[in-house]
Amino acid sequence: MARIKPHKNGTKKDLITQKAAALFRLKGYSSASMRHLAEEVGVEAPSLYNHIGSKSEILQAICFKVANAFTFYLDSIDIKYAKCTTLLESIIRFHIKMMLTSFNEVYVANHEWKHLKEPYLSNFLMQRRAYEKRLMEIMEAGMQAGELKKTNAYISVLTILSAVRGLEFLPARKKDISNAELENNMVNHLLKGIIK
Amino acid sequence: MARIKPHKNGTKKDLITQKAAALFRLKGYSSASMRHLAEEVGVEAPSLYNHIGSKSEILQAICFKVANAFTFYLDSIDIKYAKCTTLLESIIRFHIKMMLTSFNEVYVANHEWKHLKEPYLSNFLMQRRAYEKRLMEIMEAGMQAGELKKTNAYISVLTILSAVRGLEFLPARKKDISNAELENNMVNHLLKGIIK
DNA sequence: CATTAAAACTAATAATTGTTAGTTTTGTTC
DNA sequence: GAACAAAACTAACAATTATTAGTTTTAATG
Numbered sequence: 001m002a003r004i005k006p007h008k009n010g011t012k013k014d015l016i017t018q019k020a021a022a023l024f025r026l027k028g029y030s031s032a033s034m035r036h037l038a039e040e041v042g043v044e045a046p047s048l049y050n051h052i053g054s055k056s057e058i059l060q061a062i063c064f065k066v067a068n069a070f071t072f073y074l075d076s077i078d079i080k081y082a083k084c085t086t087l088l089e090s091i092i093r094f095h096i097k098m099m100l101t102s103f104n105e106v107y108v109a110n111h112e113w114k115h116l117k118e119p120y121l122s123n124f125l126m127q128r129r130a131y132e133k134r135l136m137e138i139m140e141a142g143m144q145a146g147e148l149k150k151t152n153a154y155i156s157v158l159t160i161l162s163a164v165r166g167l168e169f170l171p172a173r174k175k176d177i178s179n180a181e182l183e184n185n186m187v188n189h190l191l192k193g194i195i196k
Numbered sequence: 197m198a199r200i201k202p203h204k205n206g207t208k209k210d211l212i213t214q215k216a217a218a219l220f221r222l223k224g225y226s227s228a229s230m231r232h233l234a235e236e237v238g239v240e241a242p243s244l245y246n247h248i249g250s251k252s253e254i255l256q257a258i259c260f261k262v263a264n265a266f267t268f269y270l271d272s273i274d275i276k277y278a279k280c281t282t283l284l285e286s287i288i289r290f291h292i293k294m295m296l297t298s299f300n301e302v303y304v305a306n307h308e309w310k311h312l313k314e315p316y317l318s319n320f321l322m323q324r325r326a327y328e329k330r331l332m333e334i335m336e337a338g339m340q341a342g343e344l345k346k347t348n349a350y351i352s353v354l355t356i357l358s359a360v361r362g363l364e365f366l367p368a369r370k371k372d373i374s375n376a377e378l379e380n381n382m383v384n385h386l387l388k389g390i391i392k
Numbered sequence: 393c394a395t396t397a398a399a400a401c402t403a404a405t406a407a408t409t410g411t412t413a414g415t416t417t418t419g420t421t422c
Numbered sequence: 423g424a425a426c427a428a429a430a431c432t433a434a435c436a437a438t439t440a441t442t443a444g445t446t447t448t449a450a451t452g
Contacts, residue, residue, distance in 0.1 A: 021392035034410060050429050055410065085391060111307065115226065136365065148390050154371055155381040156390055159359045166358020175350055185351040193389030194344050194352055195281060230440060246399050
């Protein structure tokens with residue numbers, strides 16, 4: 001039988017993971033069957049196991065790829081010496097970019113993490129919590145420096161993260177909004193509000 | 197065998213629906229089995245079918261109960277004669293209250309609607325789209341009246357709805373934040389921003 | 393106490409699930 | 423072209439799924 005070539009610069013495992021992300025987003029992890037995934041890949045279900053260990057291993061790969069991307073971004077920006085508002089703006093923009101460029105993966109990480117098995121579930125939640133904590137520290141520094149209003153930092157972080165997460169609804173709506181307009185609108189809304 | 201009494205002022209169907217909402221939230225609709233639900237209710241699985249028609253019927257009940265609650269609230273407030281910012285504030289506060297008082301149901305409606313069957317799936321999406329459209333009209337009126345900055349109304353509505361939706365993470369964190377503090381922080385953030 | 397309807401039970405069904413075992417095909421290297 | 427490993431295949435497994443059929447128990451009514 002004909003072999004399906006993996007995409008250029010990617011192993012077959014990568015192809016499977018990518019198709020799985022699309023399928024998991026569409027159907028949800030539990031409702032997405034290995035047979036259905038195999039069909040998308042162009043192969044019979046048992047053949048998948050020549051490349052992957054298990055269904056849940058695919059989910060792990062997706063969730064941690066996303067989680068690591070956010071963690072690494074935070075590592076990459078110089079938190080100590082930048083203005084808090086500049087930091088927050090760049091973080092918001094990064095979240096929006098991730099949502100637009102890795103839609104399926106981010107969606108799956110946001111929605112299907114609860115189906116991770118231990119110890120991956122705990123690790124994932126710990127990593128997310130640590131990420132939120134770092135954002136809270138940025139906010140609190142901003143308040144002390146007088147850049148930000150005094151608010152409950154946790155609620156503010158939650159508000160920002162949830163808002164950008166909501167971009168998962170955008171593709172379904174097919175609004176023609178440029179990425180720049182999208183980013184600017186959200187950044188302004190979340191930082192300066194909407195009241196004149 | 198002993199019958200399990202339904203909660204006071206509620207039929208057994210109501211009890212099943214309530215337990216189902218908790219289970220669907222915890223496990224996801226697909227991973228939640230009727231046997232597990234039956235166990236929560238205190239009964240064998242087939243006995244559930246004396247009260248309900250099917251598993252997906254339960255999901256329908258939950259999703260539309262939530263959708264209707266939001267639709268009815270918008271109907272109940274006098275959109276024409278109130279200031280736009282007052283309207284938005286009361287709507288945000290209602291969303292937060294719903295999230296706090298009907299946590300499981302709102303969570304399930306937000307996360308598991310994709311498992312609805314037709315025509316309920318289409319109806320649900322239409323109803324949500326119509327709701328968003330009404331919010332957009334409120335925002336656009338506010339811009340024309342000079343109350344609000346000129347922004348992309350869809351993005352602003354999406355930002356607000358997503359932000360309040362994010363309260364689904366709150367219970368897991370067990371932060372001790374009063375409802376009043378929570379509401380005020382979010383309302384201020386979403387309307388006036390966080391920059392001093 | 394007899395009757396009756398609601399609601400519990402047990403047993404079973406057909407379908408689908410992730411995954412394994414064992415076999416054959418493929419494509420590359422000598 | 424022979425050899426070999428990678429990766430496809432078929433067949434099958436045991437477990438779990440929602441749901442139905444048929445029977446018994448419960449609790450309230452007369």
